[in-house]
Amino acid sequence: MNDINRTRIKYVVFPIIALLIIIATSIPLYLFFHFNYRVYIPIIVFMSGIIIMFIGAWWDFGAKKFISDVFKTHMELNEDDLEYVYKQQFIMMLIYIGIGFLYFLIAFIIYLVLPLL
Amino acid sequence: MIETVENKSNIENEMLNVKNFYVNFETYDGIVHALDDINFTLKNNEVLGILGESGSGKTTLATAIMGLLPENAGVKGSITLNGKTYLRENDFNSGKKLNRKQLKILDQNLRNIRWKDISIVFQGAMNSFNPVYTIGKQIREVYKLHTDLSDNEIEEKLLKTIRYAGLNKMVINAHPHELSGGMKQRAVIAMALALDPEIVIADEPTTGLDVITQAEIINQLKALKKQGKIKSMIIISHDIGVISQLADHIMVLYAGKIMEYGTSRDIYLNSQNPYTVELLKSYPSIKNAKKHVEGIPGTLPDPINIPEGCIFYERCIYHDAICKQKEPDITYINNEHYSRCYFASKLTEKERVNTDIDGEPIIGTEKKVETKDLVTYFDLKKSMAGSLFSNKERVVRAVDDINIEINRGEILGIVGESGSGKTTLARTIIGLIKPTAGEIIYNFENTNININKIKQRSKEYSVFRKNTQMIFQDPYDALNPKMTVYDIVAEPIIAHRSTNNPGEMLNMVKSTLKEVNLTPPENYLERFPHELSGGERQRVATARALVLNSELIVADEPTSMLDVSLRAGFMNLIKNLRNKNNLSILYISHDIASVYYLSDKIFVMYLGVGVEYGDSKDIVNNPLHPYTKALIKAVPSPTPDWNPGNIDIIGEIGNSINVPKGCRFYDRCIYKQGKCKNEKPPVQKTGTHWYLCHFTQDELDNIKQYMK
Amino acid sequence: MLVLFVLVILYVMFRLLGNPAILIFYSTKHHTASELKIIEAELGPLAGPISFPNFIYYFKDMLTFHFGDSLFGAIDGHQTVIGAIDAALPYTLMLFGIAAVVGFIIGLPAGIFTSFLRGKKSEKAVITAATLLNSIPFFVLAIIVYIYVAGYYHIFPLRGTFPVTDLTKPTIAGVENAFYHLLMPILVLVAIEAMGHLLTMRAAMVSVLGEDFITTARAKGVPEKDIMLHHAARNAMVPVSTRMALEFAFLMSGAVIVEVIFTVPGMGTLLYDSTIKDNITVAEGGLFIISLVVIFAYSLVDFIHAWIDPRIKV
Numbered sequence A: 001m002n003d004i005n006r007t008r009i010k011y012v013v014f015p016i017i018a019l020l021i022i023i024a025t026s027i028p029l030y031l032f033f034h035f036n037y038r039v040y041i042p043i044i045v046f047m048s049g050i051i052i053m054f055i056g057a058w059w060d061f062g063a064k065k066f067i068s069d070v071f072k073t074h075m076e077l078n079e080d081d082l083e084y085v086y087k088q089q090f091i092m093m094l095i096y097i098g099i100g101f102l103y104f105l106i107a108f109i110i111y112l113v114l115p116l117l
Numbered sequence B: 001m002i003e004t005v006e007n008k009s010n011i012e013n014e015m016l017n018v019k020n021f022y023v024n025f026e027t028y029d030g031i032v033h034a035l036d037d038i039n040f041t042l043k044n045n046e047v048l049g050i051l052g053e054s055g056s057g058k059t060t061l062a063t064a065i066m067g068l069l070p071e072n073a074g075v076k077g078s079i080t081l082n083g084k085t086y087l088r089e090n091d092f093n094s095g096k097k098l099n100r101k102q103l104k105i106l107d108q109n110l111r112n113i114r115w116k117d118i119s120i121v122f123q124g125a126m127n128s129f130n131p132v133y134t135i136g137k138q139i140r141e142v143y144k145l146h147t148d149l150s151d152n153e154i155e156e157k158l159l160k161t162i163r164y165a166g167l168n169k170m171v172i173n174a175h176p177h178e179l180s181g182g183m184k185q186r187a188v189i190a191m192a193l194a195l196d197p198e199i200v201i202a203d204e205p206t207t208g209l210d211v212i213t214q215a216e217i218i219n220q221l222k223a224l225k226k227q228g229k230i231k232s233m234i235i236i237s238h239d240i241g242v243i244s245q246l247a248d249h250i251m252v253l254y255a256g257k258i259m260e261y262g263t264s265r266d267i268y269l270n271s272q273n274p275y276t277v278e279l280l281k282s283y284p285s286i287k288n289a290k291k292h293v294e295g296i297p298g299t300l301p302d303p304i305n306i307p308e309g310c311i312f313y314e315r316c317i318y319h320d321a322i323c324k325q326k327e328p329d330i331t332y333i334n335n336e337h338y339s340r341c342y343f344a345s346k347l348t349e350k351e352r353v354n355t356d357i358d359g360e361p362i363i364g365t366e367k368k369v370e371t372k373d374l375v376t377y378f379d380l381k382k383s384m385a386g387s388l389f390s391n392k393e394r395v396v397r398a399v400d401d402i403n404i405e406i407n408r409g410e411i412l413g414i415v416g417e418s419g420s421g422k423t424t425l426a427r428t429i430i431g432l433i434k435p436t437a438g439e440i441i442y443n444f445e446n447t448n449i450n451i452n453k454i455k456q457r458s459k460e461y462s463v464f465r466k467n468t469q470m471i472f473q474d475p476y477d478a479l480n481p482k483m484t485v486y487d488i489v490a491e492p493i494i495a496h497r498s499t500n501n502p503g504e505m506l507n508m509v510k511s512t513l514k515e516v517n518l519t520p521p522e523n524y525l526e527r528f529p530h531e532l533s534g535g536e537r538q539r540v541a542t543a544r545a546l547v548l549n550s551e552l553i554v555a556d557e558p559t560s561m562l563d564v565s566l567r568a569g570f571m572n573l574i575k576n577l578r579n580k581n582n583l584s585i586l587y588i589s590h591d592i593a594s595v596y597y598l599s600d601k602i603f604v605m606y607l608g609v610g611v612e613y614g615d616s617k618d619i620v621n622n623p624l625h626p627y628t629k630a631l632i633k634a635v636p637s638p639t640p641d642w643n644p645g646n647i648d649i650i651g652e653i654g655n656s657i658n659v660p661k662g663c664r665f666y667d668r669c670i671y672k673q674g675k676c677k678n679e680k681p682p683v684q685k686t687g688t689h690w691y692l693c694h695f696t697q698d699e700l701d702n703i704k705q706y707m708k
Numbered sequence C: 001m002l003v004l005f006v007l008v009i010l011y012v013m014f015r016l017l018g019n020p021a022i023l024i025f026y027s028t029k030h031h032t033a034s035e036l037k038i039i040e041a042e043l044g045p046l047a048g049p050i051s052f053p054n055f056i057y058y059f060k061d062m063l064t065f066h067f068g069d070s071l072f073g074a075i076d077g078h079q080t081v082i083g084a085i086d087a088a089l090p091y092t093l094m095l096f097g098i099a100a101v102v103g104f105i106i107g108l109p110a111g112i113f114t115s116f117l118r119g120k121k122s123e124k125a126v127i128t129a130a131t132l133l134n135s136i137p138f139f140v141l142a143i144i145v146y147i148y149v150a151g152y153y154h155i156f157p158l159r160g161t162f163p164v165t166d167l168t169k170p171t172i173a174g175v176e177n178a179f180y181h182l183l184m185p186i187l188v189l190v191a192i193e194a195m196g197h198l199l200t201m202r203a204a205m206v207s208v209l210g211e212d213f214i215t216t217a218r219a220k221g222v223p224e225k226d227i228m229l230h231h232a233a234r235n236a237m238v239p240v241s242t243r244m245a246l247e248f249a250f251l252m253s254g255a256v257i258v259e260v261i262f263t264v265p266g267m268g269t270l271l272y273d274s275t276i277k278d279n280i281t282v283a284e285g286g287l288f289i290i291s292l293v294v295i296f297a298y299s300l301v302d303f304i305h306a307w308i309d310p311r312i313k314v
């Protein structure tokens, strides 16, 4: 696996862990209390998916800081480099939106699969 | 050459005449007397230099000549251009408001003069351009305002001026933030010359630029003067070196008054004013061997309550009882040279007695610190964002394979342009940055400490910490504004638990303050940094570094923020401390003259590598590496008949990312040959003096001969 | 993206109350199963218990503007929520749009002009007046204006109602009529909005005028007028355009309040009535549409910003 993909995965880790936490923390609630897992969790997961998309669209993934670092160290930054930064930003945004959809998917799965268990 | 200029200017008529000129500013604290009885004439084709410390009124004079004084300014006297008085008493006097019509006439008068007759290069060219418009648009504006040329003619002229200033036409379409400091400065000069003005005023045109860029700008100005593009010029600076390069006449300003006026030669070689004499003495120069320099203690008088008598009285070593009572008049030494002092033409050399250097340095043979193949890289790709957004290598080789050693009692000076890695090296040695590779071995309190092998919290670590202290560049940033001087100096004592006894602590602080000449220390203990002057702050910072009797002090450009008159004093202080306490000091500066003055050994850095090392005398008098040669050539020397000619270097310092495979200096070297590009140069060594190049001195000379 | 975000917030807001259908069901007289069905049908996106499919329906309905029916009978002859909004929105858009543009057109030049008056007494007067006006809440100014101009002197009508066709299918007489009714509310909005712009613009101008490049421009002999308009104003607009985004939300809230006071039958009045009557379907739909308008205005700002300042690229 090349470098860039490894970095992208690092960025992906955070929302995925968030997803797992949402799912996992509520399991004890479900097991030991009267908590209607099937009603609330899919909704919460779905909403979180939207929030992840929102983050993907608004966060610059550290691009601003990176560019200021580049300037600080007297490195050159030409149009092509900027293009590259935009492109990477765009790809990351798509990835986050994809993760948002993953959240949606999980929400549906929880909703549909849970009663079968 | 100076002689001929003088003769010529005597015949020709006067260009600008400033007569009995006063400027006051009304402020909340009272009336600030910025300029006081200024009289001078600028003749056709003459270059007048205005010299003075910051705060002496240089910029006020320049803005006044442009008629650009702010609204709270009051003016007396008159300024005449080409026989036409365009600014006179009451024009700006805040006491009497002008009516609308008068204002309009004044405005019209001034607007016609501005730029067409007098143009100005302001201090801080960085901000002289409007950030939202291109350079071209801003220069074109000048033509549109003052001429009725057609667009094509304007384009033609624009190209020409841009070339005159040594720029290529790409800058026309660039926004200011896309240019480097040196390029912006050239663009400002281009704009100033656009309309072939009678007079160009240059206010600190090179402050904030690197030595080499500075020398290039000076050369450019000289060339323009020679070609006649610049007719008359007023050049303002606190740097005698810069002024000496350009001026025919020099005016020395102090606290808004002219202290001395005369031809460059008279001022340099036959100054008859204590202030000028002291100011000249405070410049270390690479020509003056290691002649002792002396600062001027004290500060400018309060501009609101100018004291009775001579304004320089407080700081003057020649002063007499009469100086305090009545202000001295000007005394003419010859018809072109006058001085404001009772003792003008009777001055006898007098040395300050109290600040002589104590003792001789004892340079030991044991190494206090030694670096072995030290490497510090900053890899932007290491961070997450960095690796996402960089499509290429983004490693800054800030320090690349450096071997230095400092003996006990020795001062090692490091020089290089900014960006050459000096600060990073210092910070690595002091342990603020972890080295990427290599070793640093210290010898403190008779134990060898290897920075890679010690653990935090170990005894060695605290010995290492205690014995390495740093003095930072900016005395305004380095001191916590909420702490008193006592707290600041006592901080390291508490941090290292040297003593718990409050009495002992107080004594330590006091004696250290005394050592850095903050006497009596009791007056300083309870003061806060904002109550101190820049020089005093830097002394407090020094006291903090000294209080633990550390064995190694690292000083990173400690004088660059200080006023000229204070630099020499600070350097002498460091020298003294070294001699007394046998300190080892790493002294960093981009100013080779001050490094030469202070250091025993000099290490020249370029883009992260050391290119030359040796005895400071050898380095300065017999530089071997092409970069060192250029650096030394670029230092303007404060003597009127000194010509750097070509400084033999190409372009500006690059970045340490895409460094050439062979010699680091390849892109800027004028001697470069085929093999420099891909082969790493070897170390050429004679005794302890070495340099990094493929060629011997003879070979370099041959290459140069061949080029001609 | 923002739109989805707004949806999430609206959902949480309205659903925290519980299942609206059940709430309404208990407030009716006849508790029968068929009654519940009817209520749920009317509720549109809000219907049903909290459950995942229901949540998905909510999204679908909201995004396709199926807001359901008004709970308490038709509003001005419109049974569906979207119908009611359709009738009310033109008024609000008119108010908001005109006030934003006019506020800008008046506020910016006024700010620039105030910075001309540096150090004069008139400057202090202008700034004090602007600060005062700017800090008056919309509703206070609106009420004062309403009482005096409409109530006391009868210069303008007491009721702001006029046919929506005057806006949607304008004729000369129609526009005149609309203008007659809307002038007062617009003036109130513009007064406060323009003062805000004036203050920001003046502050920005003052700081820009202290920059070195302005001194250089003066030295170049650029006439004072051109310095203000070309060199200073464009730089000063950077902070102003940054603030504009916030300003839109503020202005929209003002438009809503002012409508209520002048009884203009726009979104504000619609929202106000529905909130008072617990007409939650209308409230939800109305809030959503208003958010959409603000989000749209907001995204325009980015374009303006990039044009003003070439340094802003990322």
Ligand SMILES: Nc1ncnc2c1ncn2[C@@H]1O[C@H](COP(=O)(O)OP(=O)(O)O)[C@@H](O)[C@H]1O
Residues within 6 Å of the ligand: A072, A073, A074, B378, B396, B398, B416, B417, B418, B419, B420, B421, B422, B423, B424, B425, B656
């Ligand atoms: N923390 C840092 N991160 C990245 N690059 C740095 C950092 N500190 C310094 N640099 C870069 O290292 C190079 C050497 O800088 P520096 O040591 O400050 O040189 P000098 O002291 O000669 O000005 C420069 O390109 C600088 O920008």
Ligand code: SF4
Residues within 6 Å of the ligand: B273, B274, B275, B310, B311, B312, B313, B314, B316, B317, B318, B319, B320, B323, B328, B340, B341, B342, B343
């Ligand atoms: S007049 Fe007296 S105090 Fe002033 S410069 Fe001359 S000697 Fe010094």
Ligand code: SF4
Residues within 6 Å of the ligand: B626, B627, B663, B664, B665, B666, B669, B670, B671, B672, B673, B676, B681, B692, B693, B694, B695
């Ligand atoms: S090795 Fe070549 S490029 Fe490097 S300094 Fe020597 S001559 Fe110049």
Ligand SMILES: [Mg+2]
Residues within 6 Å of the ligand: B418, B419, B422, B423
């Ligand atoms: Mg530095």
